[in-house]
Amino acid sequence: MSLSFANPAGFWALLALPILLGIHLLQRQSRRVVTSTMFLFDTLTPVSVEGRRIERLRNSLPLWLQLAAVVLLACILAGPRWLRRDSSQRVVVVLDSSVSMGAFRDELARALPAHLQTLTRVAARTEWHLLETDPARPTLYAGTELDALLAAAKAWVPHLGKHDFAPTLNVARGLAREAGVTVFVTDRRTDVPAGVEILAVGHPLDNCGWVGVSVNGDRWRALVQNHSATSQTRSWHIETESGASAETSLTLAPGQIRTLGGTLPAGKNRCELVLSKDGFALDDRLPLVRPEPKRVALAVNGDKSWDAFFNHLTGSLPDVDVASGTARADIRLEARAPAPAANPAEGRAIIFLSAPNSTTNLAGEPLAENNPLTAGLVWNGLLCKQTDPFMHQDGDETLVWQGDRPLIFLRGGRAERSLYVNFDVRQSNADRLPAFVVLLNRFVESIRAEKVSFERRNVETNQALEVAGDQAGPPLGMSGGGDASRAPFSPGFFEVRQGDRPLLEGAAHFADARESDFKAAETFDTLEGKSSQMAARNSRDDFLWPVLALALGALFLANWAATGRGPRGVRGGVAG
Amino acid sequence: MIRFAAPEWALLALLLVVVAVAWRRLQLWLPLRATCLGLLVLALMQPEIRRLGKGLDLWTARPRRRTA
Numbered sequence: 185m186s187l188s189f190a191n192p193a194g195f196w197a198l199l200a201l202p203i204l205l206g207i208h209l210l211q212r213q214s215r216r217v218v219t220s221t222m223f224l225f226d227t228l229t230p231v232s233v234e235g236r237r238i239e240r241l242r243n244s245l246p247l248w249l250q251l252a253a254v255v256l257l258a259c260i261l262a263g264p265r266w267l268r269r270d271s272s273q274r275v276v277v278v279l280d281s282s283v284s285m286g287a288f289r290d291e292l293a294r295a296l297p298a299h300l301q302t303l304t305r306v307a308a309r310t311e312w313h314l315l316e317t318d319p320a321r322p323t324l325y326a327g328t329e330l331d332a333l334l335a336a337a338k339a340w341v342p343h344l345g346k347h348d349f350a351p352t353l354n355v356a357r358g359l360a361r362e363a364g365v366t367v368f369v370t371d372r373r374t375d376v377p378a379g380v381e382i383l384a385v386g387h388p389l390d391n392c393g394w395v396g397v398s399v400n401g402d403r404w405r406a407l408v409q410n411h412s413a414t415s416q417t418r419s420w421h422i423e424t425e426s427g428a429s430a431e432t433s434l435t436l437a438p439g440q441i442r443t444l445g446g447t448l449p450a451g452k453n454r455c456e457l458v459l460s461k462d463g464f465a466l467d468d469r470l471p472l473v474r475p476e477p478k479r480v481a482l483a484v485n486g487d488k489s490w491d492a493f494f495n496h497l498t499g500s501l502p503d504v505d506v507a508s509g510t511a512r513a514d515i516r517l518e519a520r521a522p523a524p525a526a527n528p529a530e531g532r533a534i535i536f537l538s539a540p541n542s543t544t545n546l547a548g549e550p551l552a553e554n555n556p557l558t559a560g561l562v563w564n565g566l567l568c569k570q571t572d573p574f575m576h577q578d579g580d581e582t583l584v585w586q587g588d589r590p591l592i593f594l595r596g597g598r599a600e601r602s603l604y605v606n607f608d609v610r611q612s613n614a615d616r617l618p619a620f621v622v623l624l625n626r627f628v629e630s631i632r633a634e635k636v637s638f639e640r641r642n643v644e645t646n647q648a649l650e651v652a653g654d655q656a657g658p659p660l661g662m663s664g665g666g667d668a669s670r671a672p673f674s675p676g677f678f679e680v681r682q683g684d685r686p687l688l689e690g691a692a693h694f695a696d697a698r699e700s701d702f703k704a705a706e707t708f709d710t711l712e713g714k715s716s717q718m719a720a721r722n723s724r725d726d727f728l729w730p731v732l733a734l735a736l737g738a739l740f741l742a743n744w745a746a747t748g749r750g751p752r753g754v755r756g757g758v759a760g
Numbered sequence: 761m762i763r764f765a766a767p768e769w770a771l772l773a774l775l776l777v778v779v780a781v782a783w784r785r786l787q788l789w790l791p792l793r794a795t796c797l798g799l800l801v802l803a804l805m806q807p808e809i810r811r812l813g814k815g816l817d818l819w820t821a822r823p824r825r826r827t828a
Contacts, residue, residue, distance in 0.1 A: 379817075740793070
C-alpha cells in the first residue's frame, strides 16, 4: 500500500510555523503587579523588560509543543490515505471530434497529461481507453500505458462538424462502468449524461472565415463572416498556380457577414480565396474549381402538338443538350397514345400520355407515395381530364395516385427505368404546378447522377459524394488515397478516378459556421471532485488518524499546563 | 443533512469535562481552549454532509420475449 493524501492543500497549515516562531520572537508586554515587599525580586531574572519588541528566540517547552501541534494538525488536514494494492479503475477518455478542437491542439497536449496523471495516482492499476465522438471511427487506444494514450491523442485529428456526442458517451459510460471514470474532452460547456466528467480546453478566439461560396459560370460569390465579439480587420487575395492577386483589406463588425464577388482567373480551372491567418486555419482558405457539370442529352419524340410543351420543358432543365437522334441520348421525351403502345421504353425516358380531348375532369384528390422523387411535393390543385390510361403492368411503381388511377409511375429495371405521366399534360394545369416541374427535374437529375462522365464541382469538406462509375471497371479511388465516398476532411483540391479515367475534379471548402464560432469556448474541468472521489473509493483512511487527533489534543493540554503554571504572565509563551 | 460516522467519540467530551474539573489550572473553560477541544471532538466524530448529485439517467429495458 502506498500513502497518498486526500487533501494535499492541508499542508498549507504548515505556514503557521513561521507565524508561531514570529510570535515567540516578540517580547511579552510587562505587567504591573502591586506587592508589599521587593526582597524576593533579586533572584528573579526579568523575562521581558522592553515590551513588544523583537528579541532572541528562547528555547522553551511551550514553543516545541506548539510547533509539534502545528505539524500534527497539518498532517491531519492533509488526510493521509493508504491506496489499496488490489484497487483498479478504468478511465475512458472521449475526444470531441468537432473540427473546432483542432484550434486547441497545444492546449489539449498540455491539459491531458496533467489531468490524467492525477487520475493515475488514485488507483494501483489503471486501464485506459481513448475514443472519439465519431462512432464510425475505431477505438484510438486501449491498454494500461498512459504514455501510449497520450501519443494516440497527439496524433488524433478532429474531422467532424456539429454532431451528437451522446451515442459515444453512452458507449464510454458502459465501458467505464460504476468503478471507472468517463472524461469528455471538448472545448466548450455542453450538456453530458450523468456520470461523465468534462475537461474543456478551449478559449474564445477572434476568428473570421469563409462560410460559403457559389460559382455561376465565371462569376463567384463568397461569404466571409466575423465570428468574434469585436470588430476585426483582415486581408484577402486570390491564389492560382501562377501567382496571387493583390491583398485587399476587409473590416468586419462583430458577427457581420459580407459577400465578396469576382471573376475566376481566365484560363484557370482552380483558384483559392485566401483570408489572412488567425487561430482557426480551416476556414481561412477557400479552394474553388470552375464548375463543369455532367450534361444530359435529351431526345424529343412527339408530334407537332407537343412541340410547345417539350420546348418549354427542355428550356427549364439545366445543363441539358437536345440530341438529334435517340441513339446518343441519355433520356428521351416521348408522347404516346394510351394503347397499344404500353411496352417498356428502350432506355431511359419520360413518357407522356397523348390522348384525345376530353371534357370530364378526373375525380378525386391526388395522393403521393413516399418516394425520394415526390418527397415534400404538394399535389393539391392538379386538374386532369378523364382519358384512357396507360395499362398497368406488374412491377410498376406508382408515385402519384388520383383515385384508383396511377397518375405518375415508374416502369422498368434500373437501366431502363422510365417515368410515365399517365394523364395528358396538354389538357391539365400540370405545367404550371411546381410539384410536377420539380418531379421532372428530380428524375432528370437522378439520371444525371447515374451517368458515368467527368464533372467538376465545388463541395463542402466531408460531404458525401455520389460518383457514378463503370460497374465493370476498377473501384473508384480518391487522390491521396482517401475514401472516394466522401470529400476530404481538410479544405483542398481532390480528384476521383476509376483507373486512369478521371470522373470528378473537386474543391472541398469548410463551411460549418457553427464550428467557426469560438465565443463560447472556455477552459474548465469537473475532474477535481472526481479524483478525490476515486481516491476515496480505492483507498482507506489512515487507521492512525484518531491517534494523531488524540495526540494533538494531548499537545494542547500539555501546552496549556506548561503556560498556566506559576504566576500569571511570568512564564511567557503563547497560551491560546 | 449532517450525520456522524463515529458518534462514539462524543464520550470524549465528557472525559474532557472531568479533566477540566480535576485540573482547574488548565483553564479549559476559556473560550479559545474550549473551542479547540470542541472542534477536536467534532473532527473525531467525523461529520458528513450528504449532498444530492446533479441527477442520474434511469434506463429501463423490457425483454421482448413473450414469456417475460
